Amino acid sequence: MRVVTWNVNSLKARLSRVERWIGAFDPDVICLQETKLDSGSFPALAFEALGYESFHHGQEGGRNGVAVCSRVGLSDPVAGFGPGIEPDGDARLAWATCGGVRVASCYVPNGRSLDNDHYRYKLSWLERLRVALDRQADPGAAVAVCGDFNVAPDDRDVYDPARFEGATHTSGPERDRLADLLGWGLADLFRERHPEPGLFSWWDYRSGDFHKKKGMRIDLVLGSAPVAAAAEYALIDRNERKGPKGDLPSDHAPVLVDLNLPC
């Protein structure tokens, strides 16, 4: 079972690239973030034509939006944290069960700056995701929590850690919240197979950062123990970050994990 997470930075702007990439890589489950679509505008027919069922949690106003697409079945969709948890005003979390795996597509708030209310929202959001995990899944079962976490798990995941001191994405409190999430019983599947620094999933559009190798690894596939045990291959397709004017890439590359699971 091939599982992918990809922040597409507008599915409307990226649809032809997404279709082309799916044709080349043939994923079974694909989690999308930043569709920037409202609930009625998701191109479900385009995904259906490629063999996928889809569940999209959209938002008015051209921001956020997350989806789970699957060609190995899709059941029990849930938008957001679920009942009993302070709801999120944004569309940043979608759940579905695909091929026997409980899958989450997450778009963690950016945080903006350490003194910003959005940063406190980011910390609270990660805490609520941890609670939602308890309600949506069991760490002994097959669970894949995928998405744009907007946190670089450790200093290997940033091109220059010194440059991020006092900024979001590397601060202690958000890394602690991410570690708490892993403590629920999840492993960072790409990192388990690739321990070396300098492997990134996001590069700022500005300043030619991609070509200068100035990126961060903030897009993660987290797997419960049975999923981690089944992981046999992981890839960040940095080629997908390339492209000319007129066919521009997302600022994030897709992250792919192959699981040796029946589906």
Place this chain on the structure above:
DNA sequence: ATGGTCGTTTGACGA
């Protein structure tokens, strides 16, 4: 170089 770019509700804002 103290910025440089994208995408969106077309324009100020989020990333």
